[in-house]
Structures are given as C-alpha cells and as structure tokens.
Amino acid sequence: MIGFFQRVYCVVRLVPASQVATYGQVAEIVSHRGAARTVGWALHALEEGTDVPWHRVVGAQGRVAPFLDERGFNVQRRLLEKEGVSFRADGMVDLDRHQWQGFAEPEIAALRQAWRF
DNA sequence: ACAATGACATAAG
DNA sequence: GCTTATGCCATTG
Numbered sequence: 001m002i003g004f005f006q007r008v009y010c011v012v013r014l015v016p017a018s019q020v021a022t023y024g025q026v027a028e029i030v031s032h033r034g035a036a037r038t039v040g041w042a043l044h045a046l047e048e049g050t051d052v053p054w055h056r057v058v059g060a061q062g063r064v065a066p067f068l069d070e071r072g073f074n075v076q077r078r079l080l081e082k083e084g085v086s087f088r089a090d091g092m093v094d095l096d097r098h099q100w101q102g103f104a105e106p107e108i109a110a111l112r113q114a115w116r117f
Numbered sequence: 118a119c120a121a122t123g124a125c126a127t128a129a130g
Numbered sequence: 131g132c133t134t135a136t137g138c139c140a141t142t143g
Contacts, residue, residue: 004141005141022125023124023125023126024125024126031139034139035138036125036138037123037124037125037126037139038138038139039139040123041122041125041141059125060125063124076124
C-alpha cells in the first residue's frame with residue numbers, strides 16, 4: 001500500500017500531454033470518497049522541477065491555479081498553452097476539447113490492485 | 118485524540 | 131461573474 005500522495009502523483013503522470021484532468025477526477029481514482037481537496041494539497045507539496053505534470057490538473061470548471069511568474073503570467077496556463085491547450089475568453093481551460101476521459105472501471109481496478117488499495 | 122489547514126466541489130444568494 | 135456556506139479528506143502539529 002503506497003501513500004495517498006504517491007497515488008496522486010502516479011495518476012497525474014498518466015494524464016496525456018495536451019489534456020487536463022480535474023481534481024475531482026483524480027480523487028475518484030485514488031480515494032474511496034472524493035478527496036479533491038487533498039489532491040490539491042498533494043500537488044501543492046511538489047517541488048520545483050518535479051517530473052509530475054501537475055499543470056494538467058485543473059478545477060472542475062477549468063480554473064487554473066493563480067500562481068504567477070516574475071513577469072505576471074500565470075504559470076499553469078503557460079505550461080498548458082505550450083502543450084497546445086486552448087483557453088476560453090474567461091481564462092478557463094476549454095474542457096470540452098481537452099478534458100481527459102479518465103479510465104474505465106477495469107483499469108481503475110487494476111491500479112488499485114497494484115497499490116493494494 | 119483534536120484542531121487546523123488547503124491549488125476542491127457544489128449549491129445558494 | 132462574485133461571495134458564503136457546507137461537505138469533504140489526508141496530513142501535520
């Protein structure tokens with residue numbers, strides 16, 4: 001049984017480039033009951049230079065984290081745009097085009113089996 | 118054991 | 131679009 005944070009990181013690494021998942025989606029896979037808040041906590045704990053593509057996780061409505069770089073640009077948005085993710089006029093990710101479809105039940109079961117979770 | 122802390126989600130005003 | 135309020139949950143002190 002690996003830890004909760006490790007499961008979060010594992011799932012986030014499985015999100016393909018140019019696609020995004022919501023905190024709730026990740027939580028459904030790594031937790032019995034939706035632990036969306038704690039997913040955010042786990043990503044917040046990541047260090048700079050991590051290999052976990054944290055920027056591919058957004059809020060339920062496509063909201064990105066409000067972190068700005070030294071030039072005032074949103075860090076998460078810039079990373080996503082570099083992968084080809086398009087944004088709407090209101091600053092949200094275009095979920096209709098880029099939301100990850102997630103896993104089917106058998107795949108989720110296999111993951112939990114591997115985790116003994 | 119308890120309380121506080123969030124990069125959440127949803128609903129309501 | 132905003133702000134609250136409520137439910138939620140793993141981690142930390």
